[in-house]
Amino acid sequence: GAVVSQHPSRVICKSGTSVKIECRSLDFQATTMFWYRQFPKKSLMLMATSNEGSKATYEQGVEKDKFLINHASLTLSTLTVTSAHPEDSSFYICSAPSMAGHTEAFFGQGTRLTVV
């Protein structure tokens, strides 16, 4: 089946620094990718839709200047958490719909971000 690879799986950074998370579709092209945030013992909340070659679409309440999304190619989307603060600590997951009718989503392994 299709594989989505997310990197890094864990990252610890200092407050005020920026962190980049990569999401790659390994064996298929993804014109659209989704970024989710998951708090402990909670559900996945959609942050934004990443569109290849155009600007990302952010959900209400998500700061686009804080969570920069770039979808520069058909296989790579990146999420950069800028000027990170402890409240940004969370689990971030990307997903990409399958090419065949887009009726199945494949998920990356997730990234646990800890801001100290």
Place this chain on the structure above:
Amino acid sequence: AQTVTQSQPEMSVQEAETVTLSCTYDTSENNYYLFWYKQPPSRQMILVIRQEAYKQQNATENRFSVNFQKAAKSFSLKISDSQLGDTAMYFCAFMNPRVSYQLTFGKGTKLSVIP
């Protein structure tokens, strides 16, 4: 906007027994897809089963089956012959193909399989 409701935050089942997880949703769409995803402690999201709204037949995947009631907007998951490896969070999800195929998730049900 779509909403997905899972009313059971936690459930437990004895190994080899059967358990049913509930999910209801609200939408004005006629064409959509419903999913159950499993999230084990590794936190990797794993697709368990998928149902197309236009299909009346309930989807099955080995020990997993759904009871899809379109009029009632209900989509429950039945796990038969529960195994220890079934212990995980289970999320019900709704996909509207008219909205970039994005998923809307329920809050999840934590299932524990007891040996």
